[in-house]
Amino acid sequence: MKVLWLFAHPDQRSLSGALMSHGLRTLEAHGHQHRVSDLYAMKWNPVVDAADYDHDPTDRFLVGPTSERAYTEGHLSPDIVSEQEKVTWADTLIIQFPLWWYGMPAILKGWFDRVFVRGFAFGLTDPATGRLRRYGDGRLVGKRAMVITTAGARASTLGPRGVNGDLNDLLFPLQHGTLWYTGISVVPPLLIPAADRTTPTAYETATARLGDRLRTLPTTAPLAFRHQNTGDYDDDLLLHPHLPPAPTGPAAHYASQPPPVHD
């Protein structure tokens, strides 16, 4: 694999940092290549702004068209270009972060906001149908991704009956709405629970689980999200009536349900 490892914890001395180090060593031991974007260490700017795009501030700032034009004409901000080059190089993305307010830290959300511009990450149209090629198709098809997240909560409270909601549902905007949107296949996330009270035993378990997941990543079955353009959605992009009305919610967008998240 050629792995781009995105890391969004402010302290490398954290459990998150230790897990990343272990993960990178595991990749090396198995002959895989890796590059790291340690967003805090890079002082990554997560804020989409007109300055990214050489945009005349007296004109209205339409984010979509402006960013697409900057990409096409080659005057995106250099820090964005550098990240896009890493994505192009990689066949696999690891996206590691502590779960803050049940989502990504802002510094990581803003990596997607700024790097995944139209033209680079999406925007291909099928000439036959006029449909945008997205959700299982598009510019980043052929790549894989895996989320690794550390959470203070116990795993069961992030499961199907847990008070916090199921982890795959919490990650739906990232796993489905961002990664799958661009064509990337997403394998089930790795949850490291109870992260703020990790015992030595729990740490051993966590590194063993991480090692297993990295070793098997190339052959792990991805989440079975439905494809937009292969018959599950109608011309209005609604699920076809013949598809079972239940389950509803995010689960409706899987052809088969994801494995349960466990610790």
Add this chain to the structure above:
Amino acid sequence: MKVLWLFAHPDQRSLSGALMSHGLRTLEAHGHQHRVSDLYAMKWNPVVDAADYDHDPTDRFLVGPTSERAYTEGHLSPDIVSEQEKVTWADTLIIQFPLWWYGMPAILKGWFDRVFVRGFAFGLTDPATGRLRRYGDGRLVGKRAMVITTAGARASTLGPRGVNGDLNDLLFPLQHGTLWYTGISVVPPLLIPAADRTTPTAYETATARLGDRLRTLPTTAPLAFRHQNTGDYDDDLLLHPHLPPAPTGPAAHYASQPPPVHD
């Protein structure tokens, strides 16, 4: 009402900016007070960092305990304190943003990451049970919130059968995992769809809908999220077995389902 209006679009000349202006005028016309946090105009820093907390960088940076101590001891970064004062003043939060990658722009996600620290937004424990008071209870109980989001997509594609997933499911980490977590009641979101091709007629419709929602906000039924500590969840914080096994997903965490999102 005393309304804190959070605004996260980079250009006030946008549709989003026009809608905020209309909304603020509507509030004034009905005798409500308002304060605005225009995050781009404020050049809000969305990145949680040790510098927020007067933290010794040679020590490991444990975000939760460090931020709580800084709050308790009164040495949080002044920009955070200023936002907390606005939240304390307000009885109602409006959270307005363009839907980027099916979630909040990073600058807004980082407002919650930095402002909603333990001690201020959560962290009360029930002395009788030892349970954390959260999800419908806690430090911010008694306040209301409403999300207003503009999206390029058509409304139906953000509905229960739409390819992008249902808007309430996409907003679950914010509406349930953040706002409801702190005790805030959340009324249904206002979606302004097809936002990058707004006709004059569509704009009239959007301002009319916004005006209606603001006028009725004090009496609008909030989303019926389940309360953590009033019997729906067991001692392990799992939904009680006697609760219907269907629906699953985010829907399981509502006592009654939210009204459909429409345009």
